[in-house]
Amino acid sequence: MEYFIQQLVNGLTLGSIYGLIAIGYTMVYGIIGMINFAHGDIFMLGGFAALIIFLVITSIFVGLPVVILLLIMMAAAMLTAALWNWTIEKVAYRPLRGSFRLAPLITAIGMSITLSNFIQVTQGPRNKPIPPLVSSVYNVFGISIALKQIIIVLLTVILLTVFWYIVNKTSLGRAQRATEQDRKMAALLGIDVDRTISITFIMGAGLAAVAGTMYLMYYGVAVFSDGFIPGVKAFTAAVLGGIGSLPGAVIGGLLIGLIESLWSAYFTIDYKDVATFSILAIVLIFKPSGILGRPEVEKV
Amino acid sequence: MSDTLLSVQGVETYYGNIRALAGVDVEVKKGEIACLIGANGAGKSTLMMTICGSPQARTGSVIFEGRDITRMPTHEIARLRIAQSPEGRRIFPRMTVYENLQMGASLDNLKYFNEDVEKIYTLFPRLKERQAQRGGTLSGGEQQMLSIGRALMARPKLLLLDEPSLGLAPLIVKQIFDAIKVLNQEQGLTVFLVEQNAFAALKLSDRAYVMVNGKVTMRGTGKELLANPEVRAAYLEGGRH
Numbered sequence: 001m002e003y004f005i006q007q008l009v010n011g012l013t014l015g016s017i018y019g020l021i022a023i024g025y026t027m028v029y030g031i032i033g034m035i036n037f038a039h040g041d042i043f044m045l046g047g048f049a050a051l052i053i054f055l056v057i058t059s060i061f062v063g064l065p066v067v068i069l070l071l072i073m074m075a076a077a078m079l080t081a082a083l084w085n086w087t088i089e090k091v092a093y094r095p096l097r098g099s100f101r102l103a104p105l106i107t108a109i110g111m112s113i114t115l116s117n118f119i120q121v122t123q124g125p126r127n128k129p130i131p132p133l134v135s136s137v138y139n140v141f142g143i144s145i146a147l148k149q150i151i152i153v154l155l156t157v158i159l160l161t162v163f164w165y166i167v168n169k170t171s172l173g174r175a176q177r178a179t180e181q182d183r184k185m186a187a188l189l190g191i192d193v194d195r196t197i198s199i200t201f202i203m204g205a206g207l208a209a210v211a212g213t214m215y216l217m218y219y220g221v222a223v224f225s226d227g228f229i230p231g232v233k234a235f236t237a238a239v240l241g242g243i244g245s246l247p248g249a250v251i252g253g254l255l256i257g258l259i260e261s262l263w264s265a266y267f268t269i270d271y272k273d274v275a276t277f278s279i280l281a282i283v284l285i286f287k288p289s290g291i292l293g294r295p296e297v298e299k300v
Numbered sequence: 301m302s303d304t305l306l307s308v309q310g311v312e313t314y315y316g317n318i319r320a321l322a323g324v325d326v327e328v329k330k331g332e333i334a335c336l337i338g339a340n341g342a343g344k345s346t347l348m349m350t351i352c353g354s355p356q357a358r359t360g361s362v363i364f365e366g367r368d369i370t371r372m373p374t375h376e377i378a379r380l381r382i383a384q385s386p387e388g389r390r391i392f393p394r395m396t397v398y399e400n401l402q403m404g405a406s407l408d409n410l411k412y413f414n415e416d417v418e419k420i421y422t423l424f425p426r427l428k429e430r431q432a433q434r435g436g437t438l439s440g441g442e443q444q445m446l447s448i449g450r451a452l453m454a455r456p457k458l459l460l461l462d463e464p465s466l467g468l469a470p471l472i473v474k475q476i477f478d479a480i481k482v483l484n485q486e487q488g489l490t491v492f493l494v495e496q497n498a499f500a501a502l503k504l505s506d507r508a509y510v511m512v513n514g515k516v517t518m519r520g521t522g523k524e525l526l527a528n529p530e531v532r533a534a535y536l537e538g539g540r541h
């Protein structure tokens with residue numbers, strides 16, 4: 001039983017990270033109907049930005065409190081990731097809006113390869129380690145919970161709350177939802193559609209960058225290929241939850257995190273990804289639009 | 301000429317290679333109600349959308365308050381206070397009635413929202429009853445009311461209505477036409493509307509245009525066109541007299 005709960009805690013942590021990344025996929029899909037395949041690499045870039053700023057800062061100032069360090073790392077990651085995502089939307093995706101459906105998808109794959117190769121060339125192909133930042137572990141009824149796990153889950157809850165508020169209660173969020181539902185009508189009401197789409201890319205990148213920083217803190221390494229596997233898993237989470245749905249992205253992320261840790265715990269770790277994708281396939285057979293996805297029929 | 305609010309001059313609009321507007325000239329003066337009638341596919345909705353820059357005119361120009369807006373992006377045109385209730389109503393289906401109305405008031409960042417929404421609810425009490433319902437689940441007529449209400453929330457200088465009576469029960473149609481008249485007379489709102497219900501529209505209008513195949517073929521006051529035998533034959537026979 002303790003072992004099981006232990007795995008739940010681990011799964012929840014991982015799932016939080018996937019959920020944060022998945023939101024970026026799902027929001028961009030919602031608003032312009034494309035899969036931003038470079039989003040996983042945005043997450044990876046965030047991790048690298050955090051790592052680099054960490055190395056720079058710690059070489060200048062010694063003995064900074066960890067909280068301050070983490071905040072600086074997240075800020076740097078968010079800034080870098082947002083700038084990059086904003087730029088690729090503007091130069092690579094926007095000109096293709098309204099062309100055939102595969103064009104932006106292919107471009108996105110190109111952007112993904114570009115970014116991961118760029119990091120591979122400039123940062124090297126090997127794992128880059130970071131010293132453990134947060135190493136306290138608490139023992140609660142025989143279950144060990146690391147402080148870094150608490151940080152990750154807590155931060156995710158906070159960010160999701162803020163995010164939920166923005167999307168549902170502010171004029172920016174309304175503009176985003178309006179643009180998503182009927183771009184032309186939004187423009188007729190004075191909404192700057194291009195700007196709204198840019199902001200969406202920036203918001204998605206911000207969350208992915210936080211996830212990147214957390215991932216770095218959790219595993220202690222960054223590597224150029226991190227954009228791929230966690231990226232694809234987060235994408236799977238978005239599809240599993242129902243692409244286009246924000247709560248769906250979070251639920252999908254948590255599910256994937258849990259499936260992964262429980263499978264590794266009770267069966268063989270080698271097949272954990274197979275398990276994840278099998279579950280995806282099974283869910284999509286019975287509910288093609290995902291867990292919270294809306295069926296495509298609607299009276300308009 | 302100083303009282304001309306909108307002037308469309310020699311406008312041609314294309315969808316790909318298809319020419320939907322073939323040199324249209326239309327004028328709407330401040331404080332009047334103008335209407336545009338014509339058969340299906342004549343290009344009426346295209347003209348309404350071209351005024352809003354979506355699609356943009358390929359040649360000719362659209363002048364609003366003396367300013368050339370032909371090449372302006374749609375959202376900037378909206379900010380000049382041209383509001384449209386477009387063809388097909390285009391309600392945001394997954395937003396509530398209330399949120400749809402809030403979208404209408406985006407220009408002023410909801411500054412006058414509370415005050416204005418009460419006016420809309422007085423005009424269409426139905427919307428108040430339904431305010432928490434999602435737009436996509438409203439009946440066709442309710443969506444029509446919402447679309448008009450949303451356009452009015454923008455505090456427009458020029459209100460474009462594309463077939464406001466479409467799908468509405470006769471009583472509601474009368475209500476809407478009465479409302480348009482009241483808004484026009486009491487607040488000096490300028491209205492340019494497209495109508496299939498030619499009789500009611502011509503009766504209401506100070507100025508009227510007939511469009512055929514992307515061209516304006518007749519123009520005059522509402523009364524003149526009502527009395528015109530050609531118009532009667534093509535658009536009014538079988539209608540209410």
Ligand SMILES: Nc1ncnc2c1ncn2[C@@H]1O[C@H](COP(=O)(O)OP(=O)(O)OP(=O)(O)O)[C@@H](O)[C@H]1O
Binds near residue numbers: 347
């Ligand atoms: N998006 C589009 N792509 C291609 N052709 C279009 C498009 N929209 C309209 N058209 C064509 O342009 C012409 C004018 O259409 P428009 O919708 O302006 O007519 P309308 O006068 O509003 O007709 P109705 O009374 O049926 O609403 C039609 O022949 C129509 O087929």
Ligand SMILES: [Mg+2]
Binds near residue numbers: 462
């Ligand atoms: Mg039409």
